[in-house]
Amino acid sequence: MFEIDLNEFLEAFRAAADVADRKHRLITYDSVFVGDETCRKLVENGVVADLDQALALGNALMETGAFHHVTREHPFQNSHLFYRFSDVHGSSSIQSDSTALSWADLLGKTSTQHISLQASLPELKEKSAIQGATPLSPMDAHNIALLNRVHPPAWRNPETSNRYNAVVIGAGAGGLVTAASIAGLGGRVALVEEHMMGGDCLNFGCVPSKALLRAARAVADVRRASAFGVEIQGEIRVNFGKIMARLRRLRAEISHVDSADRFAHELGVDVFIGRGEFTKPGVIQVNGQEISYAKAVIATGAQPAVPPIPGLRESPYLTNMTIFNLNELPPRLGIIGGGVIGCEMAQAFARFGSKVTLFQSDYRILPREDDEAAQWVHRALVDDGVDIRLKSTVTSVEYSKDTGFVVRTEDSAIHVDALLVATGRKANVDGMGLEHVGVEYSSKGVQVDDHLRTTNADIYAVGDVATRYQFTHVADAMARMVVKNALFFGNEKFSELLIPWCTYTEPEVAHVGLYPRDMGERGIEFQTFRQDLASNDRAILEGEAGFVTIHTRAGTDEILGATIVGPHAGDLISEISVVMKTGLGLGGLASVIHPYPTIADAIRRCGDEYNRTRLTPTVKRLLRGVLAARR
Numbered sequence: 001m002f003e004i005d006l007n008e009f010l011e012a013f014r015a016a017a018d019v020a021d022r023k024h025r026l027i028t029y030d031s032v033f034v035g036d037e038t039c040r041k042l043v044e045n046g047v048v049a050d051l052d053q054a055l056a057l058g059n060a061l062m063e064t065g066a067f068h069h070v071t072r073e074h075p076f077q078n079s080h081l082f083y084r085f086s087d088v089h090g091s092s093s094i095q096s097d098s099t100a101l102s103w104a105d106l107l108g109k110t111s112t113q114h115i116s117l118q119a120s121l122p123e124l125k126e127k128s129a130i131q132g133a134t135p136l137s138p139m140d141a142h143n144i145a146l147l148n149r150v151h152p153p154a155w156r157n158p159e160t161s162n163r164y165n166a167v168v169i170g171a172g173a174g175g176l177v178t179a180a181s182i183a184g185l186g187g188r189v190a191l192v193e194e195h196m197m198g199g200d201c202l203n204f205g206c207v208p209s210k211a212l213l214r215a216a217r218a219v220a221d222v223r224r225a226s227a228f229g230v231e232i233q234g235e236i237r238v239n240f241g242k243i244m245a246r247l248r249r250l251r252a253e254i255s256h257v258d259s260a261d262r263f264a265h266e267l268g269v270d271v272f273i274g275r276g277e278f279t280k281p282g283v284i285q286v287n288g289q290e291i292s293y294a295k296a297v298i299a300t301g302a303q304p305a306v307p308p309i310p311g312l313r314e315s316p317y318l319t320n321m322t323i324f325n326l327n328e329l330p331p332r333l334g335i336i337g338g339g340v341i342g343c344e345m346a347q348a349f350a351r352f353g354s355k356v357t358l359f360q361s362d363y364r365i366l367p368r369e370d371d372e373a374a375q376w377v378h379r380a381l382v383d384d385g386v387d388i389r390l391k392s393t394v395t396s397v398e399y400s401k402d403t404g405f406v407v408r409t410e411d412s413a414i415h416v417d418a419l420l421v422a423t424g425r426k427a428n429v430d431g432m433g434l435e436h437v438g439v440e441y442s443s444k445g446v447q448v449d450d451h452l453r454t455t456n457a458d459i460y461a462v463g464d465v466a467t468r469y470q471f472t473h474v475a476d477a478m479a480r481m482v483v484k485n486a487l488f489f490g491n492e493k494f495s496e497l498l499i500p501w502c503t504y505t506e507p508e509v510a511h512v513g514l515y516p517r518d519m520g521e522r523g524i525e526f527q528t529f530r531q532d533l534a535s536n537d538r539a540i541l542e543g544e545a546g547f548v549t550i551h552t553r554a555g556t557d558e559i560l561g562a563t564i565v566g567p568h569a570g571d572l573i574s575e576i577s578v579v580m581k582t583g584l585g586l587g588g589l590a591s592v593i594h595p596y597p598t599i600a601d602a603i604r605r606c607g608d609e610y611n612r613t614r615l616t617p618t619v620k621r622l623l624r625g626v627l628a629a630r631r
């Protein structure tokens with residue numbers, strides 16, 4: 001019979017336990033040791049004969065209170081669980097109700113500590129989709145509230161052996177809408193998220209960026225108040241810390257809608273926190289657990305694409321994953337990329353007081369938009385103090401802690417304190433086992449047909465991972481389409497979606513349908529109707545400017561495309577989308593009464609303009625004849 005003194009065993013146990021800071025999911029636990037490693041070491045050190053003895057004695061020791069599991073009431077196990085010696089960390093940090101466990105409990109208190117968002121269970125693959133994902137910071141009450149909702153620390157994945165109607169990988173806009181719709185229709189659905197529910201839009205995209213832009217508009221409004229006869233005496237001070245705290249507060253408030261708790265308990269979705277990977281046809285694995293499905297939906301989104309500029313990767317550059325963590329305004333901010341994200345952030349930070357330099361390799365910013373629209377934004381950014389460098393390709397980046405960044409182009413070397421990379425987005429397709437299930441993909445994303453079906457008939461894809469129209473509302477529309485096409489008898493086509501979008505700078509630029517260049521390429525003849533907001537009473541009174549252009553098929557009032565530049569353009573474009581979708585036509589739009597004075601009236605006036613083109617000389621002659629007869 002094996003006999004050992006527990007005190008002696010404690011010493012031997014301490015020698016075997018490798019105490020270190022270790023990461024699990026989003027958190028780093030300090031001074032912990034791992035169950036299975038310690039058991040193995042006890043055997044190797046000859047302290048015990050085998051693993052069973054290590055386990056039995058370990059549990060006996062645990063009974064004495066010598067150590068405890070870091071978060072829950074766990075026995076000592078020969079598995080990858082974390083334990084702490086009680087004399088190092090006080091008594092147990094056990095929570096009786098693990099679902100009520102908060103990140104604040106785990107961190108000890110609200111602090112500025114960083115939590116790494118790199119998922120660590122299972123081990124990240126070499127080319128993990130979100131490898132290099134960055135910390136959420138600071139861990140104040142708002143970010144703790146956010147994480148408690150979108151990545152609860154003690155979440156227990158459901159245990160299930162039944163087949164799901166659908167398993168959705170990724171809980172961003174696309175995945176959330178897919179899962180909620182299927183559950184709403186009575187289907188069994190599993191939603192797998194390795195990082196933060198809500199995805200980019202809630203956590204690192206639309207929501208934080210629009211919160212910043214709103215604050216930036218407040219700054220601009222105060223600065224131009226004198227134009228309205230409002231005199232502000234004294235210095236205008238921008239408190240960047242408060243702006244960022246507002247961002248974090250609002251993001252946390254909004255996060256309830258995307259929370260694991262709401263999806264699981266209100267919507268009836270089985271929420272799995274962990275990385276989803278296809279292992280064989282019909283099966284996805286999450287944290288070692290196998291989930292079988294009839295249909296699967298890939299909604300894994302995209303991540304910042306970082307160009308191979310010498311020196312860049314070695315520097316602490318920012319992307320949309322980190323810029324919303326800033327707590328101090330960089331005095332000088334460099335931005336690489338003059339697309340939507342680059343322009344929105346350039347305007348916001350310039351208004352807050354950063355000296356912003358925007359490097360754009362193209363000959364203009366916002367390359368997707370019409371020249372004139374891009375020019376409006378260009379002028380606005382310059383007015384805000386942004387130094388825009390067109391046809392300016394960054395050739396190298398140097399960084400030192402003392403002097404910050406030097407951003408070099410062919411003919412310049414600009415010194416900045418922070419550098420944002422906003423050079424596009426790449427699809428999250430790697431390390432998901434797509435090759436095990438015959439899903440074709442490339443660096444551009446998962447290959448889908450017009451019905452959003454991948455090369456595996458049982459697997460569909462939605463959102464940023466499957467389209468270059470990388471918008472939340474597109475991910476949403478794709479999700480609705482997939483629910484019909486995959487689970488019912490739908491035959492809807494992506495190519496038939498009418499997709500509007502908006503850049504939320506001031507002025508906003510919104511677009512729907514075709515651009516003149518598209519129509520030129522497709523040989524479509526068209527007419528353009530235009531209203532300048534300089535002749536719109538409301539815009540004049542508001543001190544606003546911009547324009548509306550609407551393109552129709554030549555000789556008809558069928559609207560093929562439209563661009564609006566000006567205040568609330570993103571809201572106003574929906575009126576044109578409705579007309580296009582319903583086939584009302586620009587002539588019909590002219591007969592819709594709009595309240596006076598509104599900027600939307602400029603859209604109606606484009607309709608008036610169209611109707612005037614119908615007054616051909618013959619029609620005019622006829623009308624003159626009728627009027628003469630009725631005098």
Ligand SMILES: Cc1cc2nc3c(=O)[nH]c(=O)nc-3n(C[C@H](O)[C@H](O)[C@H](O)COP(=O)(O)OP(=O)(O)OC[C@H]3O[C@@H](n4cnc5c(N)ncnc54)[C@H](O)[C@@H]3O)c2cc1C
Nearest residue numbers: 170172173174194195199200205276301463464470471472
């Ligand atoms: C700064 C910025 C501002 C933006 N502003 C706007 C805007 O104003 N309006 C707009 O319409 N769009 C905007 N967008 C775009 C919008 O955020 C995206 O189009 C939208 O989030 C796409 O949703 P998605 O579901 O496809 O992907 P995501 O939101 O990226 O979600 C994908 C999810 O999948 C998870 N995941 C990935 N791989 C795995 C795996 N193997 N297992 C489990 N989970 C996995 C990820 O962690 C992520 O949470 C903005 C984007 C950025 C970056």
